[in-house]
Amino acid sequence: MTATSLRIAAVCLHTSPLTEPGGADAGGMNVVVLEQSLALARLGHRVDLFTRRSDPDAPAVVEVAEGVRLLHLDAGPAAPVAKGDMDAMIRPFREQLRPHLAGGEYSLVHSHHWFSGVSALPLARELDLPHLQSFHSVAAPEGSSTLEAGEPAESEGRIPGEQFAATGSDLVIAVSDAEARTVVERYGVPGERLAVVRPGVDVDRFHPCEDVQARRHRPTLLFTARIEPLKGPDLALEVLARLDPARGARLVLAGSAAPAFAEYLESLRALAKELGVEDRVEMVGTLDRDQLAEAMRCAGALLLTSWSETFGLVALEAQASGTPVLAWRAAGGVREAVAPxxxxxxxxxxxxxxxxxxxxxxxxxxxxxxxxxxREFAASRTWEATAEALASQYTRLVEERA
Incomplete structure (x- = not known):
């Protein structure tokens, strides 16, 4: 490590950064936290990722890569817990995190999602450690009637929890200008305590196929996200149904539904049948990163049908794969993730x-x-560039605190 290297405590209470995105409670945040951490380590920093144990067989410490560790903390049952019940894990997680942070090894704490911030911020204050907060998604305001306002709060604690983490942290790191504006409008965070660090993409993993024109013929359209109303997979089905049948297009829905959305998943199957496209729709569940990369470069287009996204990482991954993206203009940070x-x-x-x-x-x-x-748009948006921008913010805060 260099003389200026940092020791970073990154907190992801409710979901492990190693969990494949597209599952019940995993998405772009998991990818962002892991890839940022790996890239920070390549710059000479050390990152410890803290998450709640949801599997009794998970080891206490996972050596992810040189300079990156994942630590499982016991808070609540060693089993999956629905996001709506995760508030109860905040306090016990804090008590398990306390001895790690109190050892004096860490330069700063970076919390991801509001659960993590509410848990870790009081410790950071107590120990006089700089605390940074990233939300990755911001709850829709109370009483919102449409999904375009954002992700509905999973519990009564979310909006006050986001307020606490946003206003109490030394710096809020947003993944897009759109998310930054939302944080300012809803929680009143002043501009000097807000920074935007956009996600990157692994341009080696996500790359175009050799014969890109072949994808135009009998094309596969790809939707990849958690299967829930906010992500709008019903629109993808409607689009498929309106294409000329002679084109022979098919749709792959990649992602899983949380138990709370099991009925919604069944409603999608019913909709596909009603539209007469059930024989051209494949629901493949959650794909691992290599499977997703293969699906991306083989697809004729990505349908990013979300009502709301703070950024839309899959758009960047698709473009790195040379795959055109269709998205909705009003979906938050999507315009920042798609080429002009x-x-x-x-x-x-x-x-x-x-x-x-x-x-x-x-x-x-x-x-x-x-x-x-x-491809050109995505090629310069590397994780190394993201890590350098993030490390600059870290260093500034640490030096200000010194």
């Missing part, structure tokens, strides 16, 4: 989406240009 000439739609009308997709797939030159533009 990307296919960002001003409407959620499936007819409009289908027309846009048909025009792209029918034009060989336009499709080739879209593939090139997508």
């Amino acid at each position: 000439d990307g296919l960002v739609q001003g409407s959620r009308d499936p007819d409009v989406w289908a027309e846009t997709l048909e025009a792209l797939l029918a034009d060989e030159d336009r499709y080739a240009a879209a593939v090139r533009a997508a």
Whole structure:
């Protein structure tokens, strides 16, 4: 390590950074935290990731890579716990985290998601450690009637918990300008305590296939996210149903539903049957990172149908794979994750989406240009660049505290 290297405590209470995204309580945050940590370690810093034990057989410490460890803390049952019940884990997790932070080894604490912030912020204050907060998603305001306002709060504690973490932290790290604006508007965080560090992408793992034009013929459309209303997979089904049947398109839905959304998953199956596309829809469950990369580079297009995203990491991964992305303009940070000439739609009308997709797939030159533009946009957005920006914020806070 260098003389300026930092020892970072990264807290992810409710979900392990090693969990594959697309599952019940795993998504882009898991990828961001893990990849940032690995990239920080490559810069010479050391990162300890703290998460709640949800498996009795999980080891106390996992050596993830040189400079990165994952520590499982006992808080509540050693079993999965629904997000709606996770508030009860906050205090016991804090008590398990206390001796680790009290040892004096860490330069700072970076909490991810509000559960982590509410748990770790009081310790950071007590121990005079800089505390940074990343939300990765911000709850919709109380009383919101539409999904475009954001993720509905899973418990009564979420909105006051986000307020506490946002206003009490030394710095809030947002993943997009859109998320930063939301934090300012809803929680009043002043600009000097707010920074934007956008996620990166592994451009070696996510890369185009050799024959990109082959993807235009009988194309596979890809949706990848948790299966829940906020992510809008029903729109993906509606778009498929409106494409010319002669095109032979099919849709792969990659992701799993939490138990709370089991009925919603069944409603999607019923919708596919009602639309007459059930034989062209494949629900494949959660994909690991290599499987997702393979699916990305083989897809004709990614349908990012979310009502709300703080960033939309899968859009960046798809573009690194040379895969055009269709997304909704009003979905928060999506416009920052998609190339300026990307296919960002001003409407959620499936007819409009289908027309846009048909025009792209029918034009060989336009499709080739879209593939090139997508890859070029993503190529410079590496995790190394993200880690350098994050380390700069860390160093500034530590030096100010010294």
